[in-house]
Amino acid sequence: MHVVGGYTRISDTGQIGDGRDGREGVIRQRDDVHHLAQAKRVDIHRIYEDNDTSAYKRHVNREDFEAMILDLRNGVISGILAYNIDRIARQPRDLERLIDIYEQSRRPMIFGTTMGDYDLTTGDGRFQARIYVTIANKFSADAARRVARQKLAEAAEGKPHTGQRAFGWKDLQRVDEREAELLRKARQDVVNGKTIASIHQEWRELGVRSPQTRAGKSIGYSSVKYVLRNPRLCGYRSYIPQEVRERSGRVDPVEYLIERTDGTPIVGKWETIFTPTEWRELVDVLDARKNTGKGRKAGSTVTKRLLTGIARCAKCGNGMQSAMYTRGTVTYEKHGYFYLCAKAHGGCGKLARSGPPVEDLVEKALLDNLKKQTCSVQPAEEQDPELARTTRLLAQIEADKSEARQLRADDLLSLAEFAREISRLEIKEQEVRETVSALSTASARAGSAAVRIVREWGNYTVDMKRQEITRSIEAVVISGAGKGGAQRGAFRPDLIEIVWKQP
Known part of the structure; x- marks a missing residue:
């Protein structure tokens, strides 16, 4: 007696909107498969079930379908029974995988459905199966276009997206204050110079999870970047077509804003976390970081030291780099690192200065300048x-x-x-x-x-301090000690000139 596998599947019922989870459908298919097995007098090895799973979408992994293919290839089962062939395949390539196994088999094989059998070992059987799957694929494509058009129309009306809630909201409309507070703080931190990587690390330490985070995992770096750029934060509606998501994965939602004919964004019907001005400021800061300079990682404003590139050699004008003193030396123990005008970076190679004293001087000057500003604030x-x-x-x-x-x-x-x-x-x-x-x-x-x-200031990271320094200071010019040099170990603040930016 033949031993076969039964296959049941219901597509993504969340798009139907009737409240069903698809479970009733696969139970009915199970009954149909068992009745079909009795009629054909075959035994069922197991029922392979992919509930709430599309056979049309290209990047969907059907775990039980793959297990059934493996068992069929290895001879564990000698055929497949299903309610209909479109439950098994809606993409021609999936059918072709089955056809290869049936054509190369050296044992009797069954491919039966309640709508009729297909002999995949013959040309006529394969032709009939291919025609039916091609038609099913066309129906799915047409349905996908209708759903996409409907979703675009709903987005143009400002209706919230359906499906999983967005990070920052309890549901489709109400703000989750705990997550909203994280987003507000992160926005301010980014504007002040903090990197997405730093915020991601903080959120991981807090155990923050997004609605899409897998069980047992913390939120990912790309998720942090995505939620901070989400136009939904300020009430703007975006729409990313399903085919774009499937082809490109996670994309930038800013590029998919829905706008009116006059170019103004569509405003959605939900509670907001940022104002449009606050969101635009955040996006502008993040976009500016894409234009990276020498020595920076893509998407980051972090450089190794506080004054790298800001400190300049008075002799040649080149931006100074940083380097470590030799381990075990007195200067290493005292200062750790120094700034130098490096020939490798186009400098003259004739100037170096211990780093921490210069940085302390610059920080103190900046804070003193800011304190003066607070005493003379005009309306x-x-x-x-x-x-x-x-x-x-x-x-x-x-x-x-x-x-x-x-x-x-x-x-x-x-x-x-x-x-x-x-x-x-x-x-x-x-x-x-x-x-x-x-x-x-x-x-x-x-x-x-x-x-x-x-x-x-005491809680600022290096990248945040750098951002504030560059807002107020054009350059920190370091001069050499001149002939005879400086007294060994003595710091000469008179050799440091801070060039302030014009107001």
């Missing part, structure tokens, strides 16, 4: 002429609206003219308010940044 309008101008414009628009209402009350404007004028002014007012909000936020940030930097 936002006085700091930013553009903010003052837009604030005046906003007041003028309000006056124009009041005038239009008075003209209407005096019957000097028709209802149609009044409606058009008020509509025009309200649109202009909204645009100006957004500009005022963005400029006010920038001014407030500039005013409070100095206080925050001074307060938190």
Whole structure:
């Protein structure tokens, strides 16, 4: 008596939206397979089941299908029974794998379904099977296009995506405050100079997991980068087609924003974590890091030492590099490393200076400068002429609206003219308010940044400190001690000149 394998499968029912998990379908298929085995008088070795699994999507791994192929090839089973051939294959290449086994077999083989049998050892049987799978593949492709069009339409309406929740939300709409707080802190840290790698390490130590993280694992580096770039954070709707996901894996969601015909983003119907301005600032910082300089890893602002490239040789003007003193020497024990004008990097090779004393001097000068800024903070309008101008414009628009209402009350404007004028002014007012909000936020940030930097400087990483240094300092110029040199071991601050950036 033949020993065969029974195969059952239901596709990804989450796209149907009827609440079923597919379990009832595979149970019915099991019953059909057992009845078919009784009718054919064969024994079933086992039922191979792939529940909630697509046979059409190219990158889906059907574990039990692969196990069945292996058992068929090794002679554990001598055939397959299923409800229909499209349960087994919806891609021609999967059918061809079966055909190869049946053609090369030297034993009687069965390929039966409740809709009819296919003799894959004959040309006619293979032709019929190929036609049926080709038709099933066409039906799946058509269905995929319809689903994609429907999802795109829903995205254009601002509806939340379906499926798993996004990191930062309890469900499709409500914010998860614990995860939202992690995202807010990470955004501020990135803007202040921290790398994604540092944030990833912090999240791993905290045991942070995303909805897509596998059991027993912590969140991955690419997941951290993805969730921080997700337009959903500020309410913008994106849509990544399924075929793009399958072909490219995880892609940048910023590139798939859904926009109106006027170029403005579609705003979704869910609670937000960032403002659009905050999200854009974060994305701009991350994008700027893609343009890396010498000695940097892709996507990172980290260099080995605090002043690498910022410190410059007074003799030749070349950016200075860092190197370690020889282990076991007094200078190694005292300072560890030094800055040098290296010939290998285009320098003159005639200058070197111990690193920590120079860095301490620069840090102290920067913090002293920031403390002075906190004592002379002007009102936002006085700091930013553009903010003052837009604030005046906003007041003028309000006056124009009041005038239009008075003209209407005096019957000097028709209802149609009044409606058009008020509509025009309200649109202009909204645009100006957004500009005022963005400029006010920038001014407030500039005013409070100095206080925050001074307060938190001791907790800053090297890359965060470098970012703050480069915002205020053009270069740190180091001069040689001159003929006769300096007293051995003495630090000469007079040989260090800090070049501040022009305001």
